[in-house]
Amino acid sequence: AQSVTQLDSHVSVSEGTPVLLRCNYSSSYSPSLFWYVQHPNKGLQLLLKYTSAATLVKGINGFEAEFKKSETSFHLTKPSAHMSDAAEYFCVGSQTGANNLFFGTGTRLTVIP
Amino acid sequence: GEEVAQTPKHLVRGEGQKAKLYCAPIKGHSYVFWYQQVLKNEFKFLISFQNENVFDETGMPKERFSAKCLPNSPCSLEIQATKLEDSAVYFCASSQFQGRYNEQFFGPGTRLTVL
Structure with missing residues (x-):
């Protein structure tokens, strides 16, 4: 079965410090993976996606993620947290054939001033 | 339009009542998806x-849920005889290709509260 696991339900960082949100995937083939962000009472916005073209993926707002097949990971990072980064982050996979998405349980990022 | 639109934003129903949610995908997108977000x-x-x-x-859940996407109309998701456990945020999403x-x-979602 295909799935993604977000290892932390809540991450708290100080403004200006690095952000690391962890995601592991389970798949018998090369998956397609995404990171979405959800601000309170808002829909989901795509941050970046892995499409097998490059293992290091750069997204919007300074976020990037590295696909590591040996570790089955797709962790999201940002060098310096901003207050506006406080939100819920979802690691998401896409299922072959059916095209629908399957979601991790989310990581709430808190940024401390 | 350039964004996925969902209406209404909030919907409150008594248990057993019908609920109908609407979604207008981005113009030119051929694929529409519905997701239910429960327990946040x-x-x-x-x-x-x-x-x-x-x-x-x-x-x-085919017993009570149905959905349609008709030409020149918003897509719809309908829940007959709502139950307490249907309380959730329902998101619609669209994509251009398969x-x-x-x-x-994703659209902004419709929050359904069943009392």
């Missing part, structure tokens, strides 16, 4: 469409 973080896929045709309905590398664009 648990997303469940419900159904997808390719234009007006059902593409995948493996997530639909394929697992194609991103889905």
